[in-house]
Amino acid sequence: NAGVTQTPKFRVLKTGQSMTLLCAQDMNHEYMYWYRQDPGMGLRLIHYSVGEGTTAKGEVPDGYNVSRLKKQNFLLGLESAAPSQTSVYFCASSRGQARLYEQYFGPGTRLTVT
């Protein structure tokens, strides 16, 4: 099993550009999450999904949108990138309510917005 994979690994955007980050998991997990990690800030939850077709806001959702059209995929979109969105983005998944905090993470996407 590949576990959780993320595409792309690195990206540089100019302010105002848009992009989509793709997360895929092959563990048949119900829940999926998007976090960002900034130096000295720890992980912050952007959006999450408790199942196919559902999404919910996390701690820092502004400037991002998500979609979960298929159970195995969770997409994170930036419609108009800003320098404040420079960060490392991690996707994670977990089995469901009973295993809420047993989360499996992808390798991350390093995004720089200039």
Add this chain to the structure above:
Amino acid sequence: DAKTTQPPSMDCAEGRAANLPCNHSTISGNEYVYWYRQIHSQGPQYIIHGLKNNETNEMASLIITEDRKSSTLILPHATLRDTAVYYCIVRASSSGSARQLTFGSGTQLTVLP
């Protein structure tokens, strides 16, 4: 959620057991202890979790004291690849909605050759 306290750093010789302590004196009866680690420039990695019994898996062992106020993560034969920041987190298994993982400052474990 209960607060956790970990030493900021520890060293361990390669091949020896690494024992990482965590204090969680305000833990509630329905809260589990979770351990994660993050190797530099990689995603966080789930290691193990437990409620009150000791737990072991292929990566590590978790020893929780009888009063549940502290725990120890044991890496039985540390390798250089185990050098990472280790995080102890306390969470109730079900909160009614998905909640984020919040890592504290953790323990920087350095495995020395």
